[in-house]
Amino acid sequence: MQWMGLNDLREKYLTFFESKMHTRMASAPLIPQGDNSLLLINSGMAPLKKFFLGQAVPPNKRVTTCQKCIRTPDIESVGKTSRHGTYFEMLGNFSFGDYFKNEAIEWAWEFLTKVLEIPAEKLWITVFESDDEAELIWMNKIGIPKEKIVRLGKKDNFWEHGSGPCGPCSEIHFDRGEAYGPFENFEQASDADRIIEIWNLVFSQFDSDGNSHYEEMKNKNIDTGMGLERLACVMQGVDNIFEVDTVQNIMKHICKIAGVEYHTNSKSDVSLRVITDHIRSTTFMVGDGVMPSNEGRGYVLRRLLRRAARHGRLLGIKDTFLYKVCETVIQENEKAYPELREKAEYIKKIIQVEEENFAKTVDNGLELLNKFIEESKNGILSGEDAFKLSDTYGFPIDLTLEIAEEKGLKIDMDRYKELVLEQRNKAKADHAAKASSSWADNSIKISVSKTVFTGYTETENDSEVLAVFDGTEEKESASEGESVVIVLDRTPFYAESGGQVSDTGIISGNAVISVDSVMKTEDGHFLHIGTVDRGTVKKGDKVKASIDVTRRQATMKNHTSAHLLQAALREVLGEHVHQAGQLVSPERCRFDFSHFSAMTPEEIAKVENRVNEIILSSIPVETKELPIEEARKLGAMALFGEKYGDVVRVVKAGDFSVEFCGGTHVDNTSKIGLFKIISENSVASGVRRIEAVTGSGVLALLNENIAVINEAAAILKAPNASELTAKCTQIMNEYKALEKELQAAGEENAMMKLSAFADSAYDFNGVSVIAARVDGVKNDVLRTMGDKLRDKDANVISVLACVNDGKGVFSVSCGKDAVAKGAHAGKIAGAIAGLTGGKGGGRPDSAMAGIGDIAKTDEAMAELEKVVQKLLFH
Incomplete structure (x- = not known):
């Protein structure tokens, strides 16, 4: 039994089953394809379910895969133990009505004992309690002693999920030796982790009606599953997945950044395990097209990334770092998953931006949490407050628990869990509604x-x-x-x-x-x-x-231009740009792409000019059907999350653009005519959208714009369109001059009212209080007025309200004597604005606050006396 790396183990397994006439299928994306029952792929057989159910024809009756999987039910346990993880790879060999128990058992034994050279005496077998057939195969054909075969009940050795195909299992277990404790019996050794399951052979031979009635199936199936990381633990003689070579290399990178070592401190070990597991999960999820969001699989991604980032802070890492560790994840896995390298810049950028956003979330969340703690009663933080922090602000509940504990507070977790459950039920209902309305259903x-x-x-x-x-x-x-x-x-x-x-x-x-x-x-x-x-x-x-040929030709022009647009965007903005969606119609091309800031006018112009340069170069557009690996070697771009077959259609515009695509295209770029970008904006976090027109669409746009320009020239009485700019400049200058004169007159009028405001002040327990409205002036003028009232009377509290163009603001000033008595402009401003649904604050002597509902301005001003009384006498 020789040490073997995880990547070598994966290849050994797949090659072995190819030698047994299995077709090697690539791992399906983590986003389920055509299966609304799953949020993320969580098992090796999940993408093959359609073959088992007879809904599709497999490429071969014998298939082998290594499937990427994500499971998150035990996410809170990840890090606390060395066993739990969210990302893993599942090795599997499958038979769809071909071979059955004999071959499945024989080949499993051959692979473990002959290929991997695991000593037979270290292996134990379990079978379903009534599966005499499997036990006889193990005993008579493989030669396993009866005392090393354990019969277990339905809970352990029978696989079923509701109604449909199901059957008994036979599991192969590995004995890790005396270092893990004594061997009293199989159950005791298993509980102590001395005996660990490494391979599960499922014999699908029954059709269940879901009510404990089983019919023997005519075409029986084999579904096996073996965790790659767990097998690597056996072959490398390590305790857990975090010590497997590829995973440990990721952890070492984190240790280097944090300046800590593994197995030296229990708290830092927890954080190291969390970060290591979560960055593996998130790298693959982003690589398969999952984007951070507040629902569905996007929420799973966001939660994993934020949990990892938070544990980075606990290790003392102050800057963003996960995107750096992501590079190591890619390096360790790119041989088996070359798409990670293809999308490396994109993956790292998504992770970096999400981590930067989380840093802001933590800072904002801490401020709000401190406010909730101040307002808490009886030493308990309400479940509503904890849920609001988590749900609205993305502030992790475990961080809230930790900080509350430091402050000597408890959290009403029962109420918090009720709210979480309500949210989950709503999300499930929404998901079900979407699924039921989809065309696939x-x-x-x-x-x-x-x-x-x-x-x-x-x-x-x-x-x-x-x-x-x-x-x-x-x-x-x-x-x-x-x-x-x-x-x-x-x-x-x-x-x-x-x-x-x-x-x-x-x-x-x-x-x-x-x-x-x-x-x-x-x-x-x-x-x-x-x-x-x-x-x-x-x-x-x-x-x-x-x-409709005319309509098709217009659509083809827009579709080919979308390919050229993506290539141009990658040239101008960087290789992190990837398609995030598109709509090509006869009228226009709409292209969504990954980018993290608005494009500048210069960037838009560069992209547009580059596309037109390619169009006018009259480059032939070729379409070919190629084996997928050959297409990848050409550098063909694939759409995130899309499942491709062994043969793909490739659309190539010279050396400028090469993409997987099943759409229709022009055969030469010159047939597009011209390309014009009409808009660029944001559609989601990290996703931008460009809309453009081509061919006759450009002419229609030009004619429309010319008509608008001529109409504007006529309205402004410009002799011709060429003099429109000069005419607009003249009119704007005249307008600004008039506006300035009006503003000056308004300010002069407002300042003339100051003495009247001072005369209207009333005494409130030894403090002069002024409350007045000054509508139609700018904020800085309003502040100046308050400052003058404060400078004139050290014992004054002035509150001036202004409504201008449908928006309102309060300006509060307090003289130094009033401040000494307890007045605070910032608190008064916040309290008064709060009565209107607005907010604001500032220094003790000067503050501004926005008015929420301007209809409530006078009503709020009428409450000024109560606000002042509370400040000065409580």
């Missing part, structure tokens, strides 16, 4: 052969009507005026996908159907959705399918 059942798409090369073709639907109901025919869904055997109509809108057009024969949109089902049927304009269409009809 529609009830249309189509039994005919899938549609052949001819639209890459043809704009019309002869076809046969395979099926006619009215909504979700199949029917024999549809007549004039009826809405209809038509399935054809062949079609030139592009179905909406990849951000490209569908084609429209006509299906003609015995009837004429206007096609308004086209969608594609998961199993390859094109659904032509439209209306029968005349005649009757029947199943089996011979028809001609014709797309």
Whole structure:
């Protein structure tokens, strides 16, 4: 039994099962594809569920994978123990109605004892209590002594999940030796972690109705799972996953940044484990297209990143550091997952920005927490306050607990948990509602052969009507005026996908159907959705399918320009730019991309000019179908979270742009004509959006702008458009001069009122109080007025209110004698503004506050006496 690195183990396993005629499938993205039941992929078989359920045909009846997985139910335990983690890789070999128990058991034993050379005497076997067949195979074919085979009940050795395929399990366990304690019996050794499970062989042989009734399946399946990190622990002779070579290298990087060592301090060990686990999870999640957010998988990512960042602070790391450790995660895993290196800059940027945002969250949260602590009663911080900190401000509950404990306070955790549960239930309901309304969940059942798409090369073709639907109901025919869904055997109509809108057009024969949109089902049927304009269409009809060519050509121009746009953005802004979504239609190109600040006018101009330069260079646009690895070698860009097959379609514009894409494109960049960006803005944290037009769309935009310019010139009485700028400048200068005169007059008028304000002051227990409204002046003038009143009378409290252009502000000033008696301008301003829903504050002698509801201004001013009384006499 030789030491073996984690990356070598992964390759050994997959190569071994390839030798047993298995097809190696790449790990699916962590974002489930077409499965609304999961938030994140959490097991090796999860992406293959459709094959087990017969919903799709696997590439081979024998498959092997190493699947990336995320599990977060025990997130709070991560770090506190050396066993818990959120990210792991699951090795698996699968049979879909091919081999069964004999081969699964024989090959598992061969791999462990022959390939890895694990001593047979260190291995124990468990089987389901009534699975005589499995036990006999282990005893008679493998030669395992009966005393080393343990029968266990349904809880341990039977796999099922509700109704559907299920069956008994056989697990292989490893004995770590006397260093982990005595061996009294299997159960005792297992509880003491001397015996650890390393491989679970699931024999799916029954179909359960969910009510304890099991029918033997005709086609039986094999589903095995072996944790790669746990296997590495065995092969490297270490206690836990944090000491496995690739994981330990990540931890060493963290230790170097923090200036600490592992296994020297229990508190720092906890933090090191948390950061190490969470940065592995988050690097892979971002790499698979998960973005930080406040719901769903984005919330899981944000929580993991913020928990890791917080533990960095506990280690004394003051600056952002996770994005640096992310580089080590990529280095340790890029051989098996080359997409990590391709997206390295993007991944690091997302993590860095989220960590920077969290630093601000912590500072803001501490300020609010201190306020809640001051207002707490009976030594208890309310559950509502704790939940608000966590839910609204992203302030971790464990940090709230820690700080409250330091202050000698307890938190009403029962109420906090109630609120968390309410939020989770709402999130689940929202998730379910979204899932039920998705197209993937529609009830249309189509039994005919899938549609052949001819639209890459043809704009019309002869076809046969395979099926006619009215909504979700199949029917024999549809007549004039009826809405209809038509399935054809062949079609030139592009179905909406990849951000490209569908084609429209006509299906003609015995009837004429206007096609308004086209969608594609998961199993390859094109659904032509439209209306029968005349005649009757029947199943089996011979028809001609014709797309709107002008509309398609405009869409193609915009789609190709989106590819050029992404390449130009990466040149100008950096390689962290990746597509985050797009919509290409005949009218325009809308492109969402990862970036973390608004583009400057200079950057926008550079990008636009670069795209037009490529367009005017008349570069051929080639489309090819290539093996995915060959496409990657060309540098083809892939869409985050997208699942690709072994063969992919690649769209290449010279050496400038190479992307995976199933859409339609022009065959030469010159056919785009021209490209013009019309807007750039933010659509989400770290995601920007550009909208642009091409070809005739640019001409339409220019004509529209010229018409507006000519109309403006006529209104402003400029002799011609060329003199419009000079005319606008003249008018603005005149306007500013008049505005200045009006402002000066208003300020002069306001200052003339000062003596009247002073005369109106009333005595309140030895302090002169002034309350007045001065509408229509600027904030700095209002402050100056208050300062003059304060300088004139050291015993004054003045509160001036101003409403200007629908917004209001309070200015509060207190003389030095009034301050000595307890007056505080900042507190008065905050209290008065609070009565209107506004807020603000400042120094004891001078403060400003915004008015919330300006309709409540006078009502708030009327409460001034009570506010002053509270300050001076309490």
